[in-house]
Amino acid sequence: MWSIGELAERAGVTVKTVRFYSDRGLLPEGSRSAGGHRRYGPEALDRLRLIRSLRSLDLPVPEVSRVLDREEALGEALEEVVAGRLRELGSRMAALRWREAALRLLQDCTPEERPDRLRLIGSMTTPPSTDTLARFWRRWLPPRIPAPVLRSFLDRAVPEPPADPAPGQVLAFARLHAFVSGPCPRTTTTAHWQPAVHRPDEGYRPAVLYEGLGEAYDLASAQLRDRRAPREGEALDCFVAAYARSGGTRDTPAFRRRLSGQLAADPRIDHYWDLTAEIVSPPSGPREPTPGSAHDWLRAALDAHLARTAA
Template sequence: MFPSPDGLWSIGELAEHAGVTVKAVRFYSDRGLLPEAARSAGGHRRYGPEALDRLRLIRSLRTLDLPVPEVGRVLDGDDVREDALEDAVAGKLKELGSQLAALRWREAALRLIQDCTPEERADRLRLVGAVTVPPSTAALARFWKNWLPPRLPARLTSVLIEHSVPQPPAEPTPAQVLAFARLHAFVSGPCPGTGRGQPAVHRSDTGYRPAVLYDGLREAHELASAEMRAQRPPRPGGALDCFVAAYARSRGTQDTAAFRRLLGEQLAADPRIDHYWQLVAELVSPASGPPEPTLGATHEWLRAALDAQVSRTAA
């Protein structure tokens, strides 16, 4: 197998046995991935029998689209570093996932444009063209940072944004692409709270402590979600009591009929972002079965339950 007296291959012989070009062997050698065993009297590279297996391994790693520096980290000396290989493969899988997500988004966006009327096309092109591929939720997160009251604890802000910002579906339908594009356009405009007043709980002159409120509302929304999944109409009960109690605690007062009446009036007067939650519902709506309640939907359920109870009490 090794015709040379010294049992070594020339660069051309190694390339022939490996099925690659001499240029490729020289490239990997120059970058230290394929060490040569010796040099001939004329200064030509010579390779030992282990070079063939190493060259095949290099080709396999390159076939996986690992960049040359990554291949070098995997081939540490004469050994294969398993930890470096796992990191490199994980990195390529993440990169590939992002590429696939972008392709799926583009496909759904193209179908959205293909299936609309000529009158709708210009508007849809404008909406879709404003969204990055794959889509980013950064604009939605900025919207909520502007909408939420200032000086909330970082932990609480993070939790609220996590529950308020929907993630684009991995395999979107054209309708979901349109919903996200409209959502992106909505949050990229002037914040609905800016210049028109914020909800009462956000203002320092109303006596509320926003951090106390938002920390206490989580259980109320979970209970309301369960009511909505069971398809129950807005009604008095544990969810509403928990909801009102959170507001009462944040203001340092008692849950009374008078407070419930005042709270109902304040919530009715608050700026609304219903359009945001309608688009979120369209975006996250499952292909089959009832939609998962959004925070906006549970808030409206709780408000309706409060209004109904206050009306009955007044009657």
């Protein structure tokens, strides 16, 4: 049996460290001497080395205790703790990357730009939450859309914050956050701030529409990535069919003409899609398609089709 000083010397730690872990129940003593001094057996050295290894990973004492308490399933307990610690570190590192990019954004701007950028950055968390974006779409979209359809659209429309953002992406996300946090303004061309298909008196079935639009946007996004000009084909047919089915009608030349006029009169949120493209695209690469750019491509394809058939 070793004294507390002998155990500390063998482990390469201080007596204070051994006493600290003993007092917290992490390092049980083997016995007491006649004078009441603590005595430790060889197994205490192995346990102390394990404690030091766990603490070197920056595990807090309660987590170390939880691992040691499950000595019979040490591997399983350690795996759970390590996985949780990795998640925590990942969140902290993402926050640090966002803060670094935000600081570079402030460092690289002019003195005149700095107050506005500081205000924008200060209005959101780091890394930012997408809750305000999701709330924006729940206000914009028609009510009572089935949850699976809503989730599918939000997956396309709400950009995820990049794990390692460039300063420009931080600025774009801050501007997007400010944009969706404000009131939805009425446009100068219509008394409504939502498209006609969102208004119940127009007789559309929004769930049918958005389920079809998701497929049309995916098809158009493939065309955009290939840098193809707007054209007739499967993507356009799917786009028109979504509007036709949602309104309980058929895809006819007359319907396509009416649809073109309706889409031209609908309010737009181009600023949202422009900022979204900045967020999801590589800083030095081509712009990634968004539902907004896919919608514009499909509208242009519809107009080109109508012009050709009219000619």
